[in-house]
Amino acid sequence: MVDDLYQETILDHSKRPRNHHSMQDANREAEGYNPLCGDKLKLYLKVEGDIVKDVSFVGSGCAISTASASLMTESLKGKSREEALKLLDKFHDLLTTDAAVTKDLGKLVVFCGVRDYPARVKCATLAWHTLRTALESAGVPEPVSTE
Amino acid sequence: MSTLTSSIAAGFDVEKIREDFPVLKQTVHGQPLVYLDSAATAQKPTVVVEAIRKFHEVDCANIHRGVHELSQRSTAAYEEARSKVKTFLNSASETELIFVRGTTEGINLVSSSWGRKNVKAGDEIIISAMEHHSNIVPWQMLCEEKNAKLRVIPMNDRGELILEEYEKLLNPRTRMVAVAHVSNALGTINPVRLIGEMAHAAGALMLVDGAQAAPHAKVDVQALDADFYTMSGHKVVGPTGIGILYGKAKLLNDMPPYQGGGDMILTVTFEKTTYNDLPYKFEAGTPNIAGGIGLGAALDYVNHIGIDKIAAYEHALLEYGTEALMQIPGLRLIGTAREKAAVLSFVIEGIHPHDIGTVLDRQGIAVRTGHHCAQPVMDWFHVPATTRASLAFYNTAAEIDALAAGLHRVKEIFS
Numbered sequence: 086m087v088d089d090l091y092q093e094t095i096l097d098h099s100k101r102p103r104n105h106h107s108m109q110d111a112n113r114e115a116e117g118y119n120p121l122c123g124d125k126l127k128l129y130l131k132v133e134g135d136i137v138k139d140v141s142f143v144g145s146g147c148a149i150s151t152a153s154a155s156l157m158t159e160s161l162k163g164k165s166r167e168e169a170l171k172l173l174d175k176f177h178d179l180l181t182t183d184a185a186v187t188k189d190l191g192k193l194v195v196f197c198g199v200r201d202y203p204a205r206v207k208c209a210t211l212a213w214h215t216l217r218t219a220l221e222s223a224g225v226p227e228p229v230s231t232e
Numbered sequence: 233m234s235t236l237t238s239s240i241a242a243g244f245d246v247e248k249i250r251e252d253f254p255v256l257k258q259t260v261h262g263q264p265l266v267y268l269d270s271a272a273t274a275q276k277p278t279v280v281v282e283a284i285r286k287f288h289e290v291d292c293a294n295i296h297r298g299v300h301e302l303s304q305r306s307t308a309a310y311e312e313a314r315s316k317v318k319t320f321l322n323s324a325s326e327t328e329l330i331f332v333r334g335t336t337e338g339i340n341l342v343s344s345s346w347g348r349k350n351v352k353a354g355d356e357i358i359i360s361a362m363e364h365h366s367n368i369v370p371w372q373m374l375c376e377e378k379n380a381k382l383r384v385i386p387m388n389d390r391g392e393l394i395l396e397e398y399e400k401l402l403n404p405r406t407r408m409v410a411v412a413h414v415s416n417a418l419g420t421i422n423p424v425r426l427i428g429e430m431a432h433a434a435g436a437l438m439l440v441d442g443a444q445a446a447p448h449a450k451v452d453v454q455a456l457d458a459d460f461y462t463m464s465g466h467k468v469v470g471p472t473g474i475g476i477l478y479g480k481a482k483l484l485n486d487m488p489p490y491q492g493g494g495d496m497i498l499t500v501t502f503e504k505t506t507y508n509d510l511p512y513k514f515e516a517g518t519p520n521i522a523g524g525i526g527l528g529a530a531l532d533y534v535n536h537i538g539i540d541k542i543a544a545y546e547h548a549l550l551e552y553g554t555e556a557l558m559q560i561p562g563l564r565l566i567g568t569a570r571e572k573a574a575v576l577s578f579v580i581e582g583i584h585p586h587d588i589g590t591v592l593d594r595q596g597i598a599v600r601t602g603h604h605c606a607q608p609v610m611d612w613f614h615v616p617a618t619t620r621a622s623l624a625f626y627n628t629a630a631e632i633d634a635l636a637a638g639l640h641r642v643k644e645i646f647s
Binding site: 123 | 646
């Protein structure tokens with residue numbers, strides 16, 4: 086049933102997203118946009134050396150995209166750039182492959198149900214696509230689109 | 233309480249009609265399918281599926297060429313379909329009816345062919361604030377190419393066009409007024425006859441996007457005095473990939489061909505080609521023969537039930553649905569025009585349409601969520617997207633009850 090998708094953790098983070106604010110002293114920013122549903126988010130990162138010291142986001146979207154952004158911000162703090170990108174790949178596998186390894190994903194495994202809802206995969210990955218852009222370029226690039 | 237009080241509804245045997253639509257007899261995610269997305273595409277009755285099958289199994293041949301029996305049968309069936317469209321839209325002649333892929337192609341044909349010839353720098357095209365992208369983008373492209381100006385008729389909070397503002401937009405530079413007969417995102421029925429009269433008084437033409445109107449109400453292109461009227465077969469229980477562009481003969485005759493190829497010519501030499509007569513001048517290449525025949529069968533089916541009965545029944549459903557949705561706390565209807573077709577577009581405070589759509593889907597209820605290819609409409613109402621339940625004559629009051637129950641479940645999950 087639909088509860089597989091909307092697990093308690095997802096509902097909690099969609100109603101009370103963590104790190105949901107802008108960041109004055111961010112040194113990386115990126116914007117994500119899903120034209121299909123109008124979801125928009127802006128991601129702020131404070132990267133020192135190679136380490137993500139702080140991360141936050143603003144924006145509006147569906148429960149899946151909001152919870153995904155919120156849980157992503159929680160799981161990134163203290164990670165190196167390489168670790169963050171590796172986590173991104175693992176998260177993507179979780180959503181798109183049957184044989185995904187859930188090890189190291191921590192709380193992010195709550196998104197495993199999304200796999201059965203192909204129309205919603207883009208909702209869950211919007212924040213992560215935006216993260217890649219933020220990590221791979223300095224400054225404020227063009228908005229990322231899921232289309 | 234799943235009864236419609238209207239006496240019209242009482243005389244409408246919806247259960248018998250549903251027998252004609254095999255697709256409706258299925259379960260989705262373990263629940264009976266409740267299909268409330270007919271504005272996206274309508275389901276197809278068996279007679280349409282059978283007509284297409286018969287063409288492929290019995291009569292299949294190319295048309296307008298070949299002296300053999302099958303080609304003659306195919307040609308006759310295809311042209312008979314055109315004749316059915318003539319009756320359906322009440323055009324003066326079959327020669328004014330061009331088979332196209334759908335409404336989108338109909339609009340593109342006019343903007344490309346008529347537009348390139350007749351629109352010049354400084355000219356103006358008027359559209360409305362509630363247009364589908366397909367009645368915005370072709371005109372935008374034309375205006376860009378010609379350095380012409382696109383003007384937009386605004387709407388009010390109900391989602392009704394403000395005709396006083398429209399009047400102010402009209403001027404001697406206006407060449408074309410292109411408006412939807414019925415809005416796909418809001419359900420608003422626009423007063424296109426009056427809009428056309430005003431356009432004509434200013435010396436402009438009117439094109440009507442009839443995609444959402446043709447399935448739900450009697451369309452009479454002569455009574456509307458539309459210069460162009462275009463519709464899609466798949467919204468009128470016909471197949472996808474076939475539609476109609478109606479145009480007044482004198483305009484179509486004056487327009488250059490849209491595409492070159494077979495069927496649109498009389499003679500070809502390497503020096504010069506003589507174009508065919510209407511409507512073939514605009515029908516290059518082997519057309520969607522099966523689609524045309526399917527559309528003919530669809531129109532027969534709609535006529536058999538009666539378009540006026542369909543309109544009355546759907547109106548009763550709309551009233552019932554409006555009442556049911558208004559009972560849901562936090563729900564806001566987007567589009568409350570006084571003249572409205574059976575579209576229920578809405579938002580629920582604090583719950584994103586995509587989440588609503590997913591939870592409803594798992595209960596077997598198919599609705600559309602998103603911007604409905606009308607992003608300017610969403611911007612106007614300050615919503616990123618809506619959930620849209622669009623009704624057809626095969627829907628029932630019980631299905632609306634299922635929608636309401638489904639929405640209560642949505643609220644339970646996200647409250």
